[in-house]
Amino acid sequence: MEIFQYIDAHQSDFIKDLKEWVAVESDSVQPHLRKEVMRMMALAADRLAALGATVNLVSLGSHQLPDGQVLPLPSVILGELGKDPQNPTVCFYGHVDVQPAKKEDGWNTDPYTLTEIDGNLYGRGATDNKGPVLAWINAVETFRALKLAMPVNFKFVIEGMEEAGSLGLEKLLEEENQSFFSDVDYIVISDNLWLSNKKPALTYGSRGNACFFVEVECGSKDLHSGTFGGIVHEPLLDLIALLDSLVDSTGHIQIPGIYDSVAALTEEERKLYELIEFDLEEHRNNCGVKKFLYDTKEEILLHLWRYPSLSIHGIEGAFHEPGIKTVIPAKVIGKFSIRQVPHMDLSVVKKQVVEHLEGVFSKRNSPNKLKVSMPLGAKPWLADVNDVLYKAARRAIKTVFGEDPDFIRDGSTIPVARMFQTVTQKSVMMLPIGAADAGEHSQNEKISRHNYIEGTKLFAAFFLEISKLHRNLHETSHTETIN
Amino acid sequence: MEIFQYIDAHQSDFIKDLKEWVAVESDSVQPHLRKEVMRMMALAADRLAALGATVNLVSLGSHQLPDGQVLPLPSVILGELGKDPQNPTVCFYGHVDVQPAKKEDGWNTDPYTLTEIDGNLYGRGATDNKGPVLAWINAVETFRALKLAMPVNFKFVIEGMEEAGSLGLEKLLEEENQSFFSDVDYIVISDNLWLSNKKPALTYGSRGNACFFVEVECGSKDLHSGTFGGIVHEPLLDLIALLDSLVDSTGHIQIPGIYDSVAALTEEERKLYELIEFDLEEHRNNCGVKKFLYDTKEEILLHLWRYPSLSIHGIEGAFHEPGIKTVIPAKVIGKFSIRQVPHMDLSVVKKQVVEHLEGVFSKRNSPNKLKVSMPLGAKPWLADVNDVLYKAARRAIKTVFGEDPDFIRDGSTIPVARMFQTVTQKSVMMLPIGAADAGEHSQNEKISRHNYIEGTKLFAAFFLEISKLHRNLHETSHTETIN
Numbered sequence A, B: 001m002e003i004f005q006y007i008d009a010h011q012s013d014f015i016k017d018l019k020e021w022v023a024v025e026s027d028s029v030q031p032h033l034r035k036e037v038m039r040m041m042a043l044a045a046d047r048l049a050a051l052g053a054t055v056n057l058v059s060l061g062s063h064q065l066p067d068g069q070v071l072p073l074p075s076v077i078l079g080e081l082g083k084d085p086q087n088p089t090v091c092f093y094g095h096v097d098v099q100p101a102k103k104e105d106g107w108n109t110d111p112y113t114l115t116e117i118d119g120n121l122y123g124r125g126a127t128d129n130k131g132p133v134l135a136w137i138n139a140v141e142t143f144r145a146l147k148l149a150m151p152v153n154f155k156f157v158i159e160g161m162e163e164a165g166s167l168g169l170e171k172l173l174e175e176e177n178q179s180f181f182s183d184v185d186y187i188v189i190s191d192n193l194w195l196s197n198k199k200p201a202l203t204y205g206s207r208g209n210a211c212f213f214v215e216v217e218c219g220s221k222d223l224h225s226g227t228f229g230g231i232v233h234e235p236l237l238d239l240i241a242l243l244d245s246l247v248d249s250t251g252h253i254q255i256p257g258i259y260d261s262v263a264a265l266t267e268e269e270r271k272l273y274e275l276i277e278f279d280l281e282e283h284r285n286n287c288g289v290k291k292f293l294y295d296t297k298e299e300i301l302l303h304l305w306r307y308p309s310l311s312i313h314g315i316e317g318a319f320h321e322p323g324i325k326t327v328i329p330a331k332v333i334g335k336f337s338i339r340q341v342p343h344m345d346l347s348v349v350k351k352q353v354v355e356h357l358e359g360v361f362s363k364r365n366s367p368n369k370l371k372v373s374m375p376l377g378a379k380p381w382l383a384d385v386n387d388v389l390y391k392a393a394r395r396a397i398k399t400v401f402g403e404d405p406d407f408i409r410d411g412s413t414i415p416v417a418r419m420f421q422t423v424t425q426k427s428v429m430m431l432p433i434g435a436a437d438a439g440e441h442s443q444n445e446k447i448s449r450h451n452y453i454e455g456t457k458l459f460a461a462f463f464l465e466i467s468k469l470h471r472n473l474h475e476t477s478h479t480e481t482i483n
Helices: A002-009 A011-022 A031-051 A130-145 A169-176 A235-244 A267-275 A280-287 A297-305 A346-363 A388-401 A415-424 A449-482 B002-009 B011-022 B031-051 B130-145 B169-176 B235-244 B267-275 B280-287 B297-305 B346-363 B388-401 B415-424 B449-482
Strands: A054-058 A062-064 A070-072 A076-081 A089-095 A115-117 A120-122 A153-159 A186-189 A201-206 A209-217 A309-316 A331-339 A369-378 A406-410 A427-430 A446-448 B054-058 B062-064 B070-072 B076-081 B089-095 B115-117 B120-122 B153-159 B186-189 B201-206 B209-217 B309-316 B331-339 B369-378 B406-410 B427-430 B446-448
Touching: A002 A011, A002 A130, A002 A449, A011 A031, A011 A130, A011 A449, A031 A054, A031 A070, A031 A076, A031 A130, A031 A153, A076 A169, A089 A130, A120 A449, A130 A449, A169 A415, A186 A415, A201 A388, A201 A415, A201 A427, A209 A235, A209 A346, A235 A309, A235 A331, A235 A346, A235 B235, A235 B309, A267 A297, A267 A406, A280 A297, A297 A406, A309 B235, A309 B309, A346 A369, A388 A427, A388 A449, A415 A427, A446 A449, B002 B011, B002 B130, B002 B449, B011 B031, B011 B130, B011 B449, B031 B054, B031 B070, B031 B076, B031 B130, B031 B153, B076 B169, B089 B130, B120 B449, B130 B449, B169 B415, B186 B415, B201 B388, B201 B415, B201 B427, B209 B235, B209 B346, B235 B309, B235 B331, B235 B346, B267 B297, B267 B406, B280 B297, B297 B406, B346 B369, B388 B427, B388 B449, B415 B427, B446 B449
Parallel strands: A089 A153, A089 A186, A186 A427, A201 A406, B089 B153, B089 B186, B186 B427, B201 B406
Antiparallel strands: A054 A076, A062 A070, A076 A153, A115 A120, A120 A446, A209 A331, A209 A369, A309 A331, B054 B076, B062 B070, B076 B153, B115 B120, B120 B446, B209 B331, B209 B369, B309 B331
16 A cells, blocks of 8 residues: 555654654753743644644743743644545644653653664653654655545644643633534544553543542641540541541442442443453553452453542641651541542532531541532543444554554543543544553653554554545435435 | 748849840750750859759760751759758759740740740740749759758759750660669659649659551552552552551540550549549630540540540651642551550550551451551659658648649650659659640740749748658658667
8 A cells, every 4th residue: 555655665754753853852841941842832833834734823821830930831733734525624632742851760861862772762752742743744744745635634733731731721622612623523632552562452431530628627726645635536537437438448439329320331341341452460560569459351441441449549637757746637638539430420429429428427426527528520531432433443453453452441531532522522532552661751751663653554544444434424424314 | 931031032033043044045956056055054054053063064975967967965964962861862853945936936025035924924945944943943042042951952954955855865864873863862853834724733644655657558659540540459548447447436445455454543543633623615725626525524634644545647658738649659657656554564555556457457358568566655654642752742832822732644745754763763753833824835935923933932842841751751761670
């Protein structure tokens, strides 16, 4: 196939492009590097313009750091290429800022000099997210260079603050929802990794996150355990009893009703889990624990992705330093979160948590003040794997890699997928090209030459498949309308 | 009585002395003020020498601060006055260093300028402990000025590092046990307060403190609750279950056997509690809690002083900051302590705690590592209120204040009383002259003119009473030996 041949023949050019991008220390976390983020955004905008895209740099204003310093936010690139009404419009989201990296952190090579060793391209941003952004651009470029008709209309959302919380992005999406996004059919994000080192994956969901604060207070001042130990209802004892009521030792959440709305596992879904390539032993070794709560791959993945979990993170206000302090803390705040899943409703979850904790607390006859709040509630995200978007990607993967992908979810919240989904209500897909061992956010981040180049082919193949499937769908709808 | 008249007549001189001492910022906590502590020690040594005492300044060497700085420790004053073999030898312990204080902390007057307002003498160290040290010295001085025979032989231990942990003192006591302390009959400490604002008190015991660390670990690295929540045995959940097993909501310790060795309450002891003047409502308001675990004065004091209590102080290794961090901490250390009482044995307590926690843990089938340790075990202190030391003080109080004292204990450990008791094996008494509202360690610390002057009389009267009782005891013993 001409397209794949072109991509293979231009490997060196594509890697040269990536080397040029990695060389820019576009670290959005450290304020003194903000100008490098700006420089990176300009590079990306030029690259899109060279494709023939119209490029609009939308200013997001500035933000204030905790120390009072005011910094300009990098503009977000909104790009458009092609307006053929026969074509579907696919919007690609990516970011060109990176996490901080220093050679001294334990890198074997300079993090800002892309270096190939044994087929791996090492450098900060190689996989997160400069590599995938360039692979997409280079896939588009391939059609242009070969003077082929563009199978889809492209839109681009490229930002420079992802690693610092995507400040201002959600507001921009809301503002552009009726204009830039109005004719978008599909949204593709390639900012995550496969589950394994070798087998491609498609990500179709992530859990939400409902964070809770449980505050127990006996008064305004901390007390001394010598002077008051034994005669007061200690807030920390109340809090510990409350926290101890949340989960049993098998990991089962004890809040009444909490599992009521969890979507039932279908047979079709169970089969997806059986097919997934996942090395339980390796996963266990990576995290360092002796034993998981479950023994089989299927159970582990089900409990990580599609069942809720409750984790306790810590306590604010109690003694937390090394050594001893014989204090009775007057006000303590327990922090825990529930990774919730479809179709749990955030407001119902909150009500169940509050009622449960108030019930446990009332049995203690404590004169202390209890306050339960949910300072953060992020919804889960779940796409339909039978959507044409996923069908097209699956076919493209089969074409390029010769096998079906793992259909995977993420146990964590993926804010950007949820954000695009919630604001635009379009079909969103996470289409990763990096392998599980790519080390995003870590020392020695990399993308393999194989994944970078085959990933470029995957995107090109995907353009053709989604174009075909979308047209079919459109024609079928049309026919149906006539019948 | 001549002695009391002299003391009344010389109030202004005694207050002038206190003003001079308070003016020295002998803060032992802040390193840059160490030279002021040294200056204060020299002043105190001069004052004792002026009494006619022989004064020995014993060097304790130096200590290293956490930042690496090495500072000289102030020498400890060992003073002696009188060697009459007919007289008992009473050793007085006091300290002339103070807690930090700054006007900006909320003082109404300059903390280092002793200021009299409405009969109260405000200034840092006024009650803790410069006032009582001077009251003792001035009581001795009164006998000298009036050319009266000294009723007792005096020894003095005056230190300058009490507020910074009495560094080196215990070692010095051990070294001097066979020499300086060999002929000491009684040890008196006046470094605490009455229980009420008006009624004098004698302190005869303090609880011990057995501190425990409970460590639970799943591995070497913290985990992300999105990536591992729901599949691992979270160490913090284990720890919370362990901590929740320690005390029930009524304050009763749940560790099997923990109450077995607690001394039974005698009828005589119960009567002491009934006589104590203690405003429960005021105490409750002072600490800010809505309600205590018990309703009566007697129950509150019994549970504060002569029954054990268990307080949980906090957790090291978990998330403790404001905000949210969706972490599963890999290693957490719970900190709690048991205020233990006679006749609980520290090694038995440790065994009971360890066995209980291991039992609870084993029921959870957790693969995590549990480690329980007791990094600190301070013994309780209990004196015999029928000892001549207490009889003499009681009579002196009756003479000066016209009423019997409250016989009180302290719910906290009093390290210095326990230290003198353990090392020297002599009778130790805490004989406070400051009222409950003296505000030691607080802003606007004070001693009232009344307490300072009547306290001086109390010490003088006590010299006479202990002399008499000791001689009686000695004669009786002598007679008994003959019989």
